[in-house]
Amino acid sequence: MRNRIIHFGEVTEDGTLVLYQRKTFILEVAAHFKKSKIRLILERDFQSRNQEQNGYYFAVIVPRICSALNRLGWMINESETHQMLAKKFLSETKENPRTGNLFDFVKSSADLSASEFYEYCEKVITWAAMELEEVIPPPDENKRKRPPKEDSKK
Numbered sequence: 001m002r003n004r005i006i007h008f009g010e011v012t013e014d015g016t017l018v019l020y021q022r023k024t025f026i027l028e029v030a031a032h033f034k035k036s037k038i039r040l041i042l043e044r045d046f047q048s049r050n051q052e053q054n055g056y057y058f059a060v061i062v063p064r065i066c067s068a069l070n071r072l073g074w075m076i077n078e079s080e081t082h083q084m085l086a087k088k089f090l091s092e093t094k095e096n097p098r099t100g101n102l103f104d105f106v107k108s109s110a111d112l113s114a115s116e117f118y119e120y121c122e123k124v125i126t127w128a129a130m131e132l133e134e135v136i137p138p139p140d141e142n143k144r145k146r147p148p149k150e151d152s153k154k
Helices: 022-033 051-071 078-090 114-131
Strands: 009-011 017-019 091-095 102-106
Touching (some): 051 078, 051 114, 078 091, 078 114
Antiparallel strands (some): 009 017, 091 102
């Protein structure tokens, strides 16, 4: 028995809920949730980030920031740079409503919508310029070129 089903639909201008594949939805609810209490959550559907955004982030933004951090004495790789950026810009604190305990979470960049990922990249680019003095070129100027490798013999 499944504990979760996901279906898509829309709310029209007059507030009517329209479920896509309504019959399938009803059959799945009947098959998996008979005699069960349920929680129904509606959330806006979103377009996840696209390949161009992903390519720009991992081929330009992360490598350039990684190089800048290494020039400043950090010895980290691109994966660690990505993790550091996510922790810095995608962290959120959640509270347990029963106990009041707080816990910090880092949201995965893979879970961001296209617009949220754009905002995340903008924050990262601004931070890199202000804090690292690293100017990240816009996507159309870089054609996904990686920054030149630092000469490790210096």
